[in-house]
Amino acid sequence: MDFFSEIIGETVVLGIDSLILGFCVKQLSKCKHILNALQTAPILDIDSTLNTEINKYSDHVIPYVVIRGLVKPLGNPIVSNYNNTVTGVIQRLTIKEHVIARTSAGFWSDQTRTIHEVCNATPFVLNNGKYSIEVVDALAAELLDLDVISDKFEPMSPGVIDHVWGFFSGVRQRGLQTMEEMLRDGSYITAIGELSRTNTGALKIQPPRDGLPLYLTTATKSSLLKRLASSRDFLRILLVVFGAVAVLASGRVAYKYLKRRKRRQLEDSLKRQLAAGRKERRAHAREKNLTDVQLCVVCSENPKEIILLPCGHVCLCEDCSENIKDNCPICRERIEARAPAFIT
Template sequence: MDFLSEIIGEAVVLSIDSLILGFCVKQLSKCKHILNALQTAPVLDIDNNLKKEIQKYPNHVIPYVVVRGLVKPLGNPITSNYNQSVTGVIQRLTIKEHVIARTSAGFWSDQTRTIHEACNSTPFVLTDGKYSIEVVDALAAELLDLDVISDKFEPMSPGVIDHVWGFFSGVRQRGLQTMEEMLRDGSYITAIGELSRNNSGLKIQPPRDGLPLYLTTATKSSLLKRLASSRDLLRVFLVLFGAVAVIASGRIAHKYIKRRRRRVAEEHLKKQLAAGRKERRAQNRDRNLHDVQLCVVCTDNPKEIILLPCGHVCLCEDCSENIQDTCPVCRERIQSRAPAFIA
């Protein structure tokens, strides 16, 4: 049996586990990087001292900083589609389809998929009333806390034909969910990102070194706890999938060693059998032979092997094992050989 077919199960498990393990390592490295950066990020107030503080950094840029303030639009805010009294600076409209789908095991389960999502935004700043910081590219924030303004579910009323079609297709419609979320005007949020200063004023934006921009209602300490919890969970996954990788690799190594030992034992047995046959052949050979009947190489043993395709019977079995390329008589390439019996 081919060795690959013996380890196909372990190889599949190891391949999938390696992909998951690589993803966990990447996420853990990213989480540690963000955690270390957030721990050292200064927490600054939006006041007159902020301009003085930013002058201490090269090019008037603080790579990662935590600031808190009130959301205020620069210009006209966005008005909610479902509540005209609510205004904001970021709006997310989502339409989700709810279905009951039949799984491969034959069970029916609730499933949801997003069929449409749209985001609108308007320029805004974080302010304490007198001083302000403009938020740049807010939609690129990795964590963006929005308030749910409206969440409506419209159930579908399927007919008989829909029930029959759903039974055969394996999908039954439940209804559509329409949700509107907004970052409200006047919300008090925490912004974490790169703070810079130019001629137009102070701006906070996604950092250039790959760190995430956060726009959240959470504080720095709660974010640190959340990241530490994610880091610990990733470590558990790393240990778990690492153990699976070690077990799968150990089984592959065990099967390889077992197969190698079996092949070594078979080779040893084959050599023992060959030595026994050689000894019995040597005892049964006729020693009273003419020169024309002797092997052309050793001139001691009788001719026992015919070489093909040339057809020369010129070697004993012992010498045939050492001559693999060409016939010693005509120099034609040897393709095969067979025992010859000379009366």
Template structure:
């Protein structure tokens, strides 16, 4: 309990530091993979390149082409002129909530989220590569088609109820995002060929490397990841330094408390020795036998045993007597100094 505050702060700092290290390593790994991925052109040679590799598979490549749906495209709900291959419809509720400290703050929660996906390919110069499982992409750039906020007009009763409940609704936000037909994107992932070698597919890599479907070109994506890596590295340094400082304060406090306890123990022992020596010098050497300790028969009786009440031991012998009185063999609950007049 002496270090509870420091321990909680150190635990929170360790969790944040762990998350920062995780994202830093992820950004660094993604940069290394992307920089090492060959940039291939969508042309007649691409199929030959894939088919000549073992298992007809390239573990990590970068392709750039234009999106073309396989079949009828998805029509936007809010703009009939917009067509695409992936549609994300989300409904979010915006509320103002009172915290335990009594402050009101804005929050949002997702009420509903719907994905509509149409099979599609990326095309260039008449050559195509099918995209497999696009929703698994680590980065999936989509355009915002509509973003509408419907404010709530509360009544008097809503205000009263919200005050006592600590919850007020601000409104509902509906958002539509789409990956449009004709958008030029960069796909980075695993490129595989079908069994007949005629169809090529770009899919999430089996080795756990990141999968990207982005409108950015490779240099721009690398620069974005570099900025992200730099930010997480700075956060790692900051929270790592905080953790070292907190740990150092805990060690310093522990060392000071330990030194204090050792010093108090040393002083206690010195006082104990001094007290025993002083009492030994003050003892009367010519005491009658009934006033002598029943154990050593040398020192006077100085300790009363409770609850039996027998005064039978000197201070030195009392330290070696455990649970039973040497006179009546009853259980000893307490030992106290006895002063005989």
């Protein structure tokens, strides 16, 4: 049996585990990088000292900074679709379909599918009195805390045909959920990102250029640090678990390989013993005092016992035939087959 067929199960487990392990290592590295950057990020106030702080950095850019302020639109704000008294600077409208679907095991389970999502945004700043910072590319934020303005669920009333069709198709409709979320005008949020000053002297905060995430959240820096530390610890646990699985699977493969190798060594040893026994029995059974014509052309000790095909020369004993694989020693024609020859 081929060795790969013996370890197919371990190979599949090891392959899947390696992919998960690689993903966990990548995420852990990213989490540590963000955690270290956030720990050293300065917390600045939106006031007259901001320009002094930014002058301390080259190119007037602070790579990662924590700033809190009030959300204020630059121009007309976005008006809520479901509440005219609510305005904001970012709006997310989501339509989700709730269904009961039959799983491959034959059970029915509730599932939710997003069938439509749209985001609207208007330019805005973080304000504190007469000082402000423009927020650039807010929709690219990795963490964007929005308030739920409306969350409506409209159940469906399926008829008999719908029930029959759902039974055969494996999907039964429950209803549609429509949700509206907004970053409200006047919200007090924390912005974490790259702070820079333009040629006109205006300040702006945007996604960092070194791959760090932009955060627009109501949480504080300490809360985010705790959340990231919790994620880091969870990823470490996953690394230990999937690392142990990788070690077990690798150990299983190594065990089967060594077992197979030992079995082959025993088989080879048995073959050598059998070959030695056959050689010894041939030596006892061979005739003595043969003429030169009857002797092997290679060793000149044992009688000629093998016929070479297709040339047909009978010139080798069985012992020498095992070592000569390519060409006939008489005519140099390629050996394609050999057979015992009985000379009387």
